[in-house]
Amino acid sequence: MRTALTALGMIIGVAAVIVMVAIGTGASSSIQAQIRSAGSNIVMVTAGSGGFGPVRQGQGAVTTLTADDAAAIKQEIPGIRYISPGLNTRTQIVASAGNWNTQVQGASAELAAIRSWPAQFGSFFTEDDVTAARKVAVLGSVVRDQLFGPDVDPTGQVIRINNQPFTVSGVMASKGQSGMGQDQDDVVFVPYTTVMKKLRGITFIQQAQVSAASATDTSATADRIAALLRVRHKIQPGDPDDFMVRTMEEMAAVRVQATQTMTALLASIAGVSLLVGGIGIMNIMLVSVTERTREIGLRMAIGARGRDVLLQFLVEAVVLSLFGGSIGIALGFALSQGVTFWMNWPTAVSPQAVVVAFGFAAMTGVFFGFYPARKAAALDPIDALRFE
Numbered sequence: 007m008r009t010a011l012t013a014l015g016m017i018i019g020v021a022a023v024i025v026m027v028a029i030g031t032g033a034s035s036s037i038q039a040q041i042r043s044a045g046s047n048i049v050m051v052t053a054g055s056g057g058f059g060p061v062r063q064g065q066g067a068v069t070t071l072t073a074d075d076a077a078a079i080k081q082e083i084p085g086i087r088y089i090s091p092g093l094n095t096r097t098q099i100v101a102s103a104g105n106w107n108t109q110v111q112g113a114s115a116e117l118a119a120i121r122s123w124p125a126q127f128g129s130f131f132t133e134d135d136v137t138a139a140r141k142v143a144v145l146g147s148v149v150r151d152q153l154f155g156p157d158v159d160p161t162g163q164v165i166r167i168n169n170q171p172f173t174v175s176g177v178m179a180s181k182g183q184s185g186m187g188q189d190q191d192d193v194v195f196v197p198y199t200t201v202m203k204k205l206r207g208i209t210f211i212q213q214a215q216v217s218a219a220s221a222t223d224t225s226a227t228a229d230r231i232a233a234l235l236r237v238r239h240k241i242q243p244g245d246p247d248d249f250m251v252r253t254m255e256e257m258a259a260v261r262v263q264a265t266q267t268m269t270a271l272l273a274s275i276a277g278v279s280l281l282v283g284g285i286g287i288m289n290i291m292l293v294s295v296t297e298r299t300r301e302i303g304l305r306m307a308i309g310a311r312g313r314d315v316l317l318q319f320l321v322e323a324v325v326l327s328l329f330g331g332s333i334g335i336a337l338g339f340a341l342s343q344g345v346t347f348w349m350n351w352p353t354a355v356s357p358q359a360v361v362v363a364f365g366f367a368a369m370t371g372v373f374f375g376f377y378p379a380r381k382a383a384a385l386d387p388i389d390a391l392r393f394e
Contacts, residue, residue, distance in 0.1 A: 016327055016370070019282065020334025020363045021341060027359035028342040030270075032352035047087075047254075048120060049216040049228045051079070051235070054248045069210040070239055070248050073198070076214045078238060083230045088116040088217040091198050095205055099149065099194060100166040106152040110167060110194045112201030112211075118178075120217040128161035128176025131197055135175075139199040143172040146191040147180040168205055172196065224253045281370075288323075288374035295319065295382045306387040316383035323375020324368060331367030335360055 053071040076091040093112045098105055117123075118130040131142045143165060145153070154160045160174045181190040202208055218227040228251045235249050295302070302315055338360075342353040 016330030017334040021337040023363040024338025028353040032354040047218040052213040085219045090114040090117040091211045093212040101153040112198030125176045126179040127159040136197040141172045144195040146193040148191040312383035319379035
């Protein structure tokens with residue numbers, strides 16, 4: 007029982023390290039997969055911030071970004087495959103069977119190609135719909151579920167947005183959470199011209215999604231877009247931009263770096279459990295040396311040398327650590343699967359984390375087992391035989 011309790015600290019420590027690193031690695035892999043699904047060659051152009059005096063407004067406050075800017079980007083910059091001007095609003099969507107408050111996103115007909123997003127039912131609206139600012143809508147799967155029910159094809163049905171009738175032209179396939187934690191399926195897409203003219207009554211756009219011809223050319227494309235917009239907006243040298251240009255690579259790098267930092271922090275906290283387990287092993291081995299003093303004295307009296315006793319107790323400590331580490335690895339794998347199954351968190355057990363945790367367990371046995379073993383080897387045989 008004492009041996010089992012001693013190994014328990016090592017078991018918990020190794021399992022904790024594996025689970026924490028698995029959660030962090032899974033989160034990082036999930037973010038990278040979502041970025042790839044969104045399109046690694048995407049460049050985001052958004053309206054910049056503005057203000058008066060010391061008061062600064064947030065991103066999107068400036069109204070100088072227009073649909074003409076988006077058209078110029080596609081016409082004048084080489085290597086642009088698709089572009090979708092856009093702007094958003096949030097309102098109540100009403101259908102015959104229900105209603106739902108969600109985001110209405112204005113876009114061009116090229117958005118589905120930019121996002122590599124197929125339709126589950128019907129189709130995305132066309133360029134003619136955008137040019138004519140028709141009242142057509144494409145539903146995300148979450149909005150479809152709330153308005154019409156799961157797995158229902160509402161193509162051709164009429165919904166009301168801002169009390170205006172829109173015809174549903176299709177439903178997009180489920181895409182899930184984005185790398186920024188937003189539900190990509192909780193949205194309604196309509197032509198951006200319709201949002202500008204019939205829902206918001208404005209003449210500017212909030213952003214433009216640009217798809218470069220090659221994923222390796224996104225940084226250069228972003229620089230060209232910035233240079234073109236500075237000329238179009240008559241921004242003087244040294245003055246700040248009234249827009250922002252970001253690539254998905256930049257956003258992915260920031261998110262992955264934050265996740266890796268959190269993973270390292272969690273692993274460090276879990277590593278404390280390994281340290282505590284090692285101290286427990288040392289304490290138990292010290293008690294064992296005291297309880298087995300007469301045994302040690304008897305062994306030395308019949309010819310055992312100090313290094314034999316040292317090796318005996320050192321091997322016991324290492325075996326105890328490796329035994330606890332092995333069980334901890336199995337428990338870590340099981341708990342990682344449990345986190346995925348019960349909490350729907352993505353996890354990925356890292357082979358490096360397993361090797362490090364197991365190696366640390368072995369080194370802990372050697373490090374914390376050496377002092378009790380050295381103390382046992384230094385006992386005087388006569389005093390040890392007299393010990394009560």
